[in-house]
Amino acid sequence: MALDLISLSDFRNHAHSELSGTAHFNLLTGENGAGKTNVLEALSLLAPGRGLRRAPLAELARGEGSGGFAIGASLRDGSGEPVRLGTFVRADRPNRRLVQVNGAEASAASLAEWLAIGWLTPAMDRLFTDSAGGRRRFVDRLALALEPAHARHAARYEAALRERNRLLADDAPPDPVWLDGVERQLAEHGSALAQARGRTIAAIARALAGFPDEPFARPALAHAAGGPTGESDLAAALRDSRRRDRQAGRTLVGPHRDDLDVVMAGKGAPATICSTGEQKAMLIAITLAHAELAARGRPGLLLLDEVAAHLDPLRREALFERLRAGGAQVWLTGTEPAPFAAIAGEAAMWTVEGGTVTRR
Amino acid sequence: MASQEIENLASALARLPGLGPRSARRAVLWLVKRRETALEQLLAAMAEVKDKLVECPVCGNIDTRAPCGICADHRRDARSICVVEDVSDLWALDRAKLFTGKYHVLGGRLSALDGVRPEDLTIGALLERVREGGVDEIVLAMNATLEGQTTAHYIAERLEDLPVRVTQLAHGLPVGGELDYLDEGTLAQALRARRPVG
Numbered sequence: 001m002a003l004d005l006i007s008l009s010d011f012r013n014h015a016h017s018e019l020s021g022t023a024h025f026n027l028l029t030g031e032n033g034a035g036k037t038n039v040l041e042a043l044s045l046l047a048p049g050r051g052l053r054r055a056p057l058a059e060l061a062r063g064e065g066s067g068g069f070a071i072g073a074s075l076r077d078g079s080g081e082p083v084r085l086g087t088f089v090r091a092d093r094p095n096r097r098l099v100q101v102n103g104a105e106a107s108a109a110s111l112a113e114w115l116a117i118g119w120l121t122p123a124m125d126r127l128f129t130d131s132a133g134g135r136r137r138f139v140d141r142l143a144l145a146l147e148p149a150h151a152r153h154a155a156r157y158e159a160a161l162r163e164r165n166r167l168l169a170d171d172a173p174p175d176p177v178w179l180d181g182v183e184r185q186l187a188e189h190g191s192a193l194a195q196a197r198g199r200t201i202a203a204i205a206r207a208l209a210g211f212p213d214e215p216f217a218r219p220a221l222a223h224a225a226g227g228p229t230g231e232s233d234l235a236a237a238l239r240d241s242r243r244r245d246r247q248a249g250r251t252l253v254g255p256h257r258d259d260l261d262v263v264m265a266g267k268g269a270p271a272t273i274c275s276t277g278e279q280k281a282m283l284i285a286i287t288l289a290h291a292e293l294a295a296r297g298r299p300g301l302l303l304l305d306e307v308a309a310h311l312d313p314l315r316r317e318a319l320f321e322r323l324r325a326g327g328a329q330v331w332l333t334g335t336e337p338a339p340f341a342a343i344a345g346e347a348a349m350w351t352v353e354g355g356t357v358t359r360r
Numbered sequence: 361m362a363s364q365e366i367e368n369l370a371s372a373l374a375r376l377p378g379l380g381p382r383s384a385r386r387a388v389l390w391l392v393k394r395r396e397t398a399l400e401q402l403l404a405a406m407a408e409v410k411d412k413l414v415e416c417p418v419c420g421n422i423d424t425r426a427p428c429g430i431c432a433d434h435r436r437d438a439r440s441i442c443v444v445e446d447v448s449d450l451w452a453l454d455r456a457k458l459f460t461g462k463y464h465v466l467g468g469r470l471s472a473l474d475g476v477r478p479e480d481l482t483i484g485a486l487l488e489r490v491r492e493g494g495v496d497e498i499v500l501a502m503n504a505t506l507e508g509q510t511t512a513h514y515i516a517e518r519l520e521d522l523p524v525r526v527t528q529l530a531h532g533l534p535v536g537g538e539l540d541y542l543d544e545g546t547l548a549q550a551l552r553a554r555r556p557v558g
Contacts, residue, residue, distance in 0.1 A: 149544035159506045166472035175478060178470060181513035185506055 002329040003043070003115075003301060004082070005074040010065030012038035013355035021359070023348040025323070027340050028333045030352035036333040039352065040119065040303040042071045043331060045087050045097075047117040048108045052303060058094055062355075067091030075114055075299065083114060112298075116145075118291035118328070119303035120284060125310075128262055128271040128279050135260040136197075139223075143200040145294040150196045157189040161256055164238075168246045179242065186254065187235035194229040194255040201260065207289040213266030216318040217274070219282035220265040226257025262286075280310040284319060291328055300328030307332065308339040317342055366392065418489075420465030420482055422447050430454070430463060437461045439496040443486060443515060445469050445503060453501065461499070464489065469507040470514055483515060490522050500528040 006019040013035045019026075028036040037053075044052040045060075061069045070088035086100040087108070099106045101114070127138055144150045164182045167174040205221040212218065228234045237253045245251050262271035264278060271279055284307060291300055302323070308316055320343050323330045332347075334340060337360075340347065349360040362370070366388060374384035391399045409424065416428035423429055430436065440461030444450050450463050466481040489495060498519060502508035516526050532550030533539075539547065 147544075149548065152543070152545045156506055160510075163472045163506070163510070170472075177517045178472075178478060178510070178514055180517060181470070181510040182472075184513055185510060 003073045007072045008042045009070040010062040011042050011069040017357040021348055025343045025347035026331045027347045027349045028352050029337050034352040035355045036352045037305050040305055040331055044119055045071055046085050048112050052119045052121055057089055115301055116295040116298045117301045120287045121305040132259040136258055139197050139260050142290050143196045146200055147196050153189040153192040157193050160185040165250050169249055183235055183238045187231045190255045191231040191234050194225055198223045203293055204289045215314045217278045217281040218265040219285055220263045222261040224259040224261045226255055227253040277310045281315055302328045302330045304332050308334050419463045421450055441495055442499040442501050444501050470511045471507045490524050495524055497525045504531050
């Protein structure tokens with residue numbers, strides 16, 4: 001199963017680009033700003049959501065274009081008719097993303113029935129060294145792909161947390177019965193949130209446990225819970241910390257304090273003190289393991305933006321080996337073709353320059 | 361370009377929920393063409409409502425009588441009170457003519473962020489109605505939102521020591537709904553609220 005006959009019209013800096021004759025490995029090379037990542041972004045929009053840059057729709061149409069844009073691709077599975085997937089925005093309704101499956105209008109959510117798309121971008125490189133908030137968002141994105149109810153629990157938990165903090169910040173002592181009501185919701189949605197994160201992290205950790213420590217750095221993952229993960233325990237912990245939280249002016253216990261602990265297996269060192277290359281390798285390993293879990297029988301697509309840059313030849317070789325064994329179609333970008341020499345024989349390759357794509 | 365008076369009417373109508381300037385202008389045009397009939401009727405009906413409009417001192421419903429038609433109706437079961445957030449919820453429930461008891465309108469929902477506190481709602485009056493006696497059941501019919509459910513929990517706790525049964529509307533599978541199309545949150549609620557058959 002793979003995408004082929006891909007077309008981009010008036011998308012970012014691409015007036016009209018077509019990519020056909022795709023393979024398991026697909027490589028886009030070109031200078032910075034040529035429009036390589038834009039192709040990956042276009043592919044990422046064949047999934048529900050805002051794509052790999054999380055950009056607003058208004059940003060996506062080409063400046064000198066009509067104001068709308070269109071992305072199309074055919075999904076073929078060897079036998080039978082290919083399925084044509086398309087997403088577009090019309091110039092007269094720039095804030096509405098439309099989706100077509102085989103020419104018939106469909107919901108954006110329905111795209112997820114056809115494809116599972118995972119991606120890794122340089123923006124995620126600082127995941128281990130940045131704030132815990134960034135890691136929670138990362139884990140939530142992974143969890144959401146496995147458990148769709150996660151988004152609702154997260155939204156309700158956030159809302160209840162704001163209510164509780166507001167109640168605690170009041171000059172007058174907060175009404176304990178009111179706090180009970182808010183904390184009950186916090187406990188219900190917070191425990192669901194924390195448990196889903198825990199399950200997601202555990203599932204990825206199990207998938208990674210089977211890989212060797214060398215040559216490709218293997219991360220060992222653990223969920224550092226910011227509070228009890230059971231509903232009644234969390235409710236009790238919240239009740240117990242009312243006085244402390246009131247002094248602090250915020251809630252000090254609960255899944256909004258969760259973190260993702262990553263240690264480089266074999267070395268036993270926390271990811272934060274590992275080298276840039278080792279961190280990148282671990283991030284790739286997590287992304288690949290999650291993509292396998294999230295595919296659940298659907299054809300997969302992996303969009304790996306500038307992943308070769310920080311890896312030495314040995315690690316690159318190991319990465320290609322792993323990608324070759326996986327079921328997902330792989331899309332890679334790089335400024336130069338040289339680091340990809342090992343897959344040159346089997347990859348479909350394009351040069352991207354000024355928003356124009358040329359087959360090599 | 362219409363005169364200032366007509367523009368004033370259009371801009372007043374445009375503020376009605378669901379209307380907006382374009383629909384308001386259309387409504388005004390329709391009304392001025394029927395000056396003697398529809399406009400006259402509308403004026404009279406509005407004046408009458410304006411003169412007689414009262415909030416029911418018992419339940420908080422909006423009516424032209426006090427107590428309201430529902431509270432004054434002796435065929436209704438006074439032992440059962442359904443608590444709702446707003447008058448619109450009361451009207452929605454009563455349109456269905458399924459609930460045969462009486463109502464209590466809270467006038468909103470608890471929200472620390474919006475500054476709506478328990479004393480801003482008619483919770484005290486509700487407790488008073490229960491304390492006066494003759495009430496067996498309180499049906500909490502709050503919205504299934506965060507604030508609605510917090511409010512329901514708050515009222516349930518405040519009623520705890522009073523001799524009254526407290527029930528809550530069920531959440532889950534909508535009538536005619538197909539499982540395949542439901543979100544997981546709704547499915548989880550429905551599963552949690554499952555009950556024995558027969």
